[in-house]
Amino acid sequence: MGCLSYVSELCDYHHSSREKLKKRRELQTVEIKVKMDCEGCERRVRKAVEGMKGVTQVEVDPKQSKLTVVGYVEPNKVLTRVRHRTGKQAEFWPYVPYDVVPHPYAPGVYDKKAPPGYVRNVLADPEASSLARASSFEVKYSTAFSDENPNACVVM
Numbered sequence: 324m325g326c327l328s329y330v331s332e333l334c335d336y337h338h339s340s341r342e343k344l345k346k347r348r349e350l351q352t353v354e355i356k357v358k359m360d361c362e363g364c365e366r367r368v369r370k371a372v373e374g375m376k377g378v379t380q381v382e383v384d385p386k387q388s389k390l391t392v393v394g395y396v397e398p399n400k401v402l403t404r405v406r407h408r409t410g411k412q413a414e415f416w417p418y419v420p421y422d423v424v425p426h427p428y429a430p431g432v433y434d435k436k437a438p439p440g441y442v443r444n445v446l447a448d449p450e451a452s453s454l455a456r457a458s459s460f461e462v463k464y465s466t467a468f469s470d471e472n473p474n475a476c477v478v479m
Contacts, residue, residue, distance in 0.1 A: 348377065348395040354416035355392070355405055359385040364411070371408035372401060387438040389416060419444045 359365050365385050372381050377395035384391070390413075392401050398415070405413045418441035424432055434443045 348397070350379075350393070350395055351398065353392045353396065353398045353401045355390040355402060355413050356388055356416050356418075357390050357405060357409070357411050357413045358388050359383070364409075367409050368405060368411070371405055375401065375404060389438075417443055 357368055359368060362385075365383050368390055369381055369383050372378060372390065372392050375392075375394075375396060378392055379395070380391075380393040382391040382393075383389075390405065402413055402415065405411070418434070418437050420440060421442045424442055424444075432442050437443065
């Protein structure tokens with residue numbers, strides 16, 4: 324019987340090591356931009372994501388064309404599922420509040436299609452981030468005429 328218990332412990336050891344190697348998913352919030360025109364589109368987008376394994380919460384905002392999914396999911400899988408099930412063009416939410424970006428009205432940052440109070444996320448995009456940053460030369464002259472500068476030149 325000693326040999327049999329030793330073999331069973333080995334089998335249990337391999338079983339528990341597999342569980343440890345299994346990758347645990349983290350709770351994530353995935354924001355996706357999807358064009359929704361009517362309540363039917365909204366319902367179709369919601370149902371496409373609600374059936375996914377690991378989804379705990381789904382919020383649909385048709386005014387901003389925004390889908391927010393909270394759960395133990397992978398962002399790329401959510402995006403492909405929305406594209407496949409709805410047949411709509413979808414992308415990750417490209418906007419951030421304009422307070423986050425240093426120069427929200429620089430070319431490449433300001434987007435007419437963005438919801439109110441949002442601009443494009445140029446901090447994640449290396450091509451557009453160079454346009455969004457002002458050089459020291461620009462900063463020097465823009466602060467010279469700023470209202471916050473007490474020594475600013477008043478012209479008028």
